[in-house]
Amino acid sequence: MSIAILMFTIRRYLYWRTLISISMLILGWALWVGALLSTDLVVTREWARSMLFGPFIPMCVALYVISPQFANTQQRKDGEYLSLIFSRPLPRWSYVLSKWLSGVIFILAIVIIQAVLAFALAGVAGRQPRDVLDCYSVADAILNAISYTALIVLISSLPSPWGYWIFAWIWAACVLITMGVGTMSFITSLSVSELSNSVVTAAQFLFSFFSVGIDSYHVFKSSRLPLIDIVIYVSNVVCYLTLSMFAMNRREFFYAND
Amino acid sequence: MSTTLNTVTEEASKAPAILIENLGKSFNFGRIKVLDDVSLRVADGDIFALIGPNGAGKTTLMGCMLALLRPSRGRIRIFGKPPDHIDVRRVTGFLPERPSFENWMNPREFLTFHQMLAGRSSDQAAKKEIDDALAAVELENVARRQIAKFSRGMLQRLGLAQVLIGKPKLCFLDEPTSGMDPPGMEMVRNILKRFRKDGVTVVINSHHLDEIERVCTRFAFIRKGKIETEEAISTLNRKLLIAKWPEEEKPDIDLLTRVLTECGVTLADQNDGYAKILLTNRHDGPKVIERLVQSGIRLDEVFFDRRSLSELFRPAVQQQSTQTSAAIKEENEQ
């Protein structure tokens, strides 16, 4: 972990342009969520809660703030000069880890500010914060920030064409697996057999790589510990970060050789 | 003569700061070959210049030495270790060709950032190091100004200050005088002289051949990804052989060219009274003279010319540049 990268990245996020954009996002989002939180329907409030503490904010902020930090800045007007940074005694894995952690901290700060604003707005309309905010919401905010930032770090670490290919691959895999399982299920001769179990296992294994977040409420309230959810979540975070480090190690950073 | 020999012997005995063996680098899955079988040895304390025309592979070679590019084949050792080794990075300074730093910082913050990256603590000594670096590049008066407002030359100066952070033992400077005014160039010269005095090994990539000649100890001429010449600056002035003939006995130019080609040397220039012969090795001189005489060419006077690096390599650089421009033009027309 590099303190220099962590410290200066968080300072970079506090740059006025970033702050203005983020503030507008926070305010708009908080106003909307606040309005939803003040309604009478449990479903609407639950939806507002999931929006507030779900993956949307981590994804948007991470894409906006973290991704450009990984670009080879010879092609950019401002930002980091990666070749210069990597000429220093800084392991690239440490750079990835520091960027990820700085993103998590920044996103959590944003979620906290938004939550405070949204609940203040909901409070004005007569709704109690405890109707929506609980330990599961806080846990979800932290867990989503951790996993979605790791995913964005992975995508950003890939050289740009590869990033797009990964997305294309995800969609292709989803479509193919769904179609494959769907088609096979209509073959009447194929009943619930060993073959079907293999297909289900393979599909679950593949799909599990795209299951980024975790629902803490589901985990804690389950009548039996959902080990599978926990293993997939932890494994995905570690997997995304390891792949990011690997991708960064393989990348060349010298005068637009991206 | 004895002084030169001593210098060469001394150089050979030094442990190499950089050792490159059979280095190859290609892009686009091997379709574009940029470096081809490059071998190089840079002694500790050398101020080593990489010269050559555009697209010759100088920058790529520097990228490989910095481990920012991965060689396709071959081996690089810096102080006996791989170039991406953390111990190597600790003693390395790098100035990129086109600096585009963190624009939102001011120079002091930028240097503090690099000081932290270099693993130095933020104590009084560290603050003094930053002050010294800013003073060395004459940026102390703008230490709190945002980098975004800096001119090209000021950015270059800041880049140089950044190189000084961490007290490097090995510096890679890519076009250090680019965009600088004459006082700035003088400043770079002084910094290089200081490096030389402190025994810092420096690899410079530059087109300012006159500057290189003033401060460098050795150079390598690269063309089409290969090192054509690699030697000490001190031996340069022994490479251009001037052969004068009597006015009434001008030799047949075809014969002259053929003989020189057989000897493995180049006819750099000729007129009615003399020929300039570019030797590959200064020890080839006697052999070339002997072959010219044997082939019936009468010579009045033969001597080594004390010419500059730019005069020696400008024709080669210009020729390559013209070819490159023509190729680009042709590509654009297509």
Place this chain on the structure above:
Amino acid sequence: MLMTELGRTNSLPRVMLVSCLILLLLRALVICYGTYFPPKRTQDLLVWQQPKPIEPNRKDLLSTPTLYYFCDEKNLLGIVLTNLFENTLFNNRDVVELIRNNFIPVKVERQENAPHQLFDDLSQKFSCEVFPCMVVTLSNGTKVSYTSWQSDRMLIAILKDALSQCSLSAAQEAMLKGNFGLACQAFAKIKSEKSDLRWTLSDDRLANTIHWFFALKHERREKEAAAVLGETLSVWLNRFPNHERIWPIPCLRYLAGQVSIDDVLKETDQYGGPLVTAHYVIGVQSELNGDLETARKHLRLAVAKKQDEDRDDYKLARAELRLMGEAVPSSEGD
């Protein structure tokens, strides 16, 4: 390709690599285990009842609502989806507790090579197209809520809202069928589930106050009716003193005797209040006051426009006309 050597800046930390591989292996094992040794189905946690044909004439509308769980296991995809659905939702202790305490759980299955007439009938009646899904109904089969794939937390929210909606649906059903005693019970139940403030401040609740008022009047519970009306008006107008003309406050004020029929009809034009509501309110109030002529006239006007068919007040006006012994042409909503 994959370097884990210590001290290199381009290496991958071994701890990350090893953790990643171990976790991937663990993931594969857990998934395999879950597939080949599936956990016990939800029957252990929830006792699902077998489906029975619906009895539309049941009168106990405030009794425990029914939760129909539709699962289609006629093919492999269906089995996989059903497993996933049940593991996600019915393993949650809160979900199970909520269903056990507040609903009659009924599982409607379709399996390969098994008769599924009842499954087809019920899914068609409740317009279920995506399986698995859940439908909440009153005891007489009136559909209250429908949901398919959800997170367990969202399902709880949906079921809680469905429970509130059940009382309201029961009240509306009772009003339509002229069972005003049951309607009064249902409205009282809704109010007891909410704080006074929220009961009064919601727009829907203002409309409900009107219906509750009429139900109480039909039951000759004049004092209670006046209290319900007075409480709503005072709470609303205390909070929003300038909202006297905001719809449907003029209707409530008319029922309280504060404004005339003409005033109410005027407000429909000025503030966009629906005319059907105004005529319905005037018609029923006139009927309850014994002015049957005026009642018939306004109730006829309330059901005059076909485009109002989906409005509750349109349906209620038709029901009132029927109660008065008037001939009303049948409608889709009946």
